[in-house]
Amino acid sequence: MARPRKPLLSRDRIVEAASALVDAEGLDAVSTRRLAAELGVSGPSLYNHFRNKDEILDAVADAVSAQVDLSMFEESDPRDWPAALHDWAVSYRAALSAHPHIVPVLAQGPGRRPAGLRVADAVFGAMVRAGWPHAQATYIGALMRYFITGSALGSFARGFVDDETAYDPADYPHLGQAHLLADRRQQVDEGAFETGLRALLDGLALQYEQTVATGTASSGTAGVTVRHSPNRS
Amino acid sequence: MARPRKPLLSRDRIVEAASALVDAEGLDAVSTRRLAAELGVSGPSLYNHFRNKDEILDAVADAVSAQVDLSMFEESDPRDWPAALHDWAVSYRAALSAHPHIVPVLAQGPGRRPAGLRVADAVFGAMVRAGWPHAQATYIGALMRYFITGSALGSFARGFVDDETAYDPADYPHLGQAHLLADRRQQVDEGAFETGLRALLDGLALQYEQTVATGTASSGTAGVTVRHSPNRS
DNA sequence: ACCTGAACACCGTTCAAGT
DNA sequence: ACCTGAACACCGTTCAAGT
Numbered sequence: 001m002a003r004p005r006k007p008l009l010s011r012d013r014i015v016e017a018a019s020a021l022v023d024a025e026g027l028d029a030v031s032t033r034r035l036a037a038e039l040g041v042s043g044p045s046l047y048n049h050f051r052n053k054d055e056i057l058d059a060v061a062d063a064v065s066a067q068v069d070l071s072m073f074e075e076s077d078p079r080d081w082p083a084a085l086h087d088w089a090v091s092y093r094a095a096l097s098a099h100p101h102i103v104p105v106l107a108q109g110p111g112r113r114p115a116g117l118r119v120a121d122a123v124f125g126a127m128v129r130a131g132w133p134h135a136q137a138t139y140i141g142a143l144m145r146y147f148i149t150g151s152a153l154g155s156f157a158r159g160f161v162d163d164e165t166a167y168d169p170a171d172y173p174h175l176g177q178a179h180l181l182a183d184r185r186q187q188v189d190e191g192a193f194e195t196g197l198r199a200l201l202d203g204l205a206l207q208y209e210q211t212v213a214t215g216t217a218s219s220g221t222a223g224v225t226v227r228h229s230p231n232r233s
Numbered sequence: 234m235a236r237p238r239k240p241l242l243s244r245d246r247i248v249e250a251a252s253a254l255v256d257a258e259g260l261d262a263v264s265t266r267r268l269a270a271e272l273g274v275s276g277p278s279l280y281n282h283f284r285n286k287d288e289i290l291d292a293v294a295d296a297v298s299a300q301v302d303l304s305m306f307e308e309s310d311p312r313d314w315p316a317a318l319h320d321w322a323v324s325y326r327a328a329l330s331a332h333p334h335i336v337p338v339l340a341q342g343p344g345r346r347p348a349g350l351r352v353a354d355a356v357f358g359a360m361v362r363a364g365w366p367h368a369q370a371t372y373i374g375a376l377m378r379y380f381i382t383g384s385a386l387g388s389f390a391r392g393f394v395d396d397e398t399a400y401d402p403a404d405y406p407h408l409g410q411a412h413l414l415a416d417r418r419q420q421v422d423e424g425a426f427e428t429g430l431r432a433l434l435d436g437l438a439l440q441y442e443q444t445v446a447t448g449t450a451s452s453g454t455a456g457v458t459v460r461h462s463p464n465r466s
Numbered sequence: 467a468c469c470t471g472a473a474c475a476c477c478g479t480t481c482a483a484g485t
Numbered sequence: 486a487c488c489t490g491a492a493c494a495c496c497g498t499t500c501a502a503g504t
């Protein structure tokens with residue numbers, strides 16, 4: 001069985017199998033031999049479709065980026081940019097949370113990945129339409145990505161170990177044992193993400209008021225359009 | 234030379250050599266054999282001092298965390314918490330930027346790493362002293378870490394490739410070629426970090442006013458103590 | 467206690483050979 | 486064009502042996 005008349009592999013099939021493997025067993029479980037076996041071929045076959053293993057993992061990461069919803073940037077009023085950013089951030093985080101093991105790859109800059117670049121491009125375009133100067137629009141895309149990928153990667157939930165004896169209260173007087181319970185940790189992640197996202201958007205709205213809204217054709221000067229509730233408690 | 238009378242290795246010596254190797258050639262360059270060779274011993278010797286390779290990399294990451302300045306949380310007025318958070322964030326980012334290759338390890342939650350936990354503990358304690366409820370103080374420590382590690386990890390500067398043909402303007406209409414120049418990229422990282430940090434702190438100050446300052450013994454109700462300049466442009 | 471060499475079960479990648 | 490087995494130069498880790 002040297003060359004079959006119909007190709008056994010395709011880039012899509014490889015990415016699909018790699019994604020499943022990453023999700024099920026983590027990044028370390030992906031070896032070219034193991035992945036090939038999962039696809040019923042021998043190891044070197046993969047090199048007919050990808051230049052190397054890193055390119056496969058990049059494609060897996062990009063498939064996740066492709067699932068990020070970008071529709072809010074086209075559909076809504078450009079002046080609702082905080083609401084659009086909010087919804088986008090939530091969708092982005094949801095996509096990453098569904099595939100936590102690939103986040104380390106995805107977090108390392110957009111690189112050459114098309115879907116990652118498409119995301120960056122959409123945010124930038126929407127911020128420019130909202131009236132932000134080009135430089136600031138770029139910053140916003142970057143800083144939002146920092147926060148979102150950082151939260152998906154450095155989650156409290158994954159960071160701690162389920163061994164209570166590992167954290168001596170004498171060493172960390174403020175880190176109560178309560179933080180170390182598994183379900184409490186997930187609460188921390190949710191709360192920290194929501195709190196941080198709200199702060200980020202409120203802070204950006206403040207900068208918008210001070211630099212963009214004043215002196216442009218923008219309708220009202222006060223309150224901008226902070227759609228997301230500024231405080232929920 | 235089976236066992237020398239004076240040990241050839243120590244945890245510190247191993248961590249030092251591993252740090253140097255990571256900084257010079259990246260994470261992939263660190264193999265137990267290579268690291269051992271650098272130290273003048275054979276591969277398996279390392280296992281007398283660390284349980285496995287991951288523990289070595291954890292120790293390298295923790296050594297970076299240990300360089301983060303925490304003095305601002307003890308020295309300054311607790312009500313100056315935004316200024317303290319700001320200075321801490323800058324110091325944290327500087328420490329990570331000096332050792333970019335280990336950030337992926339460090340970003341994956343504080344885990345068992347003592348210095349990482351000490352950082353989390355210091356921030357939490359300072360926020361509680363500033364009057365934040367325990368839950369919010371935890372969130373602040375987590376969300377700041379998200380942003381800082383995210384910015385160190387997903388930097389624009391490292392994310393792009395120095396091959397102009399890789400980015401067809403037809404595919405990404407808003408991503409101007411100017412963004413793709415190496416020095417421009419570093420500007421983006423700096424600007425995005427500063428803009429994001431300012432937004433984060435402004436937004437948190439807003440939440441502080443609305444939830445903490447009102448109804449407590451806090452001195453003034455308006456303005457809190459936003460030391461960092463709210464706008465520099 | 468702390469180092470060694472040998473060994474085990476793996477890796478990523480290249481390449482000539484097959485159709 | 487697309488798959489194969491063989492081969493190369495590596496891995497992380499275990500373990501008996503040495504002092």
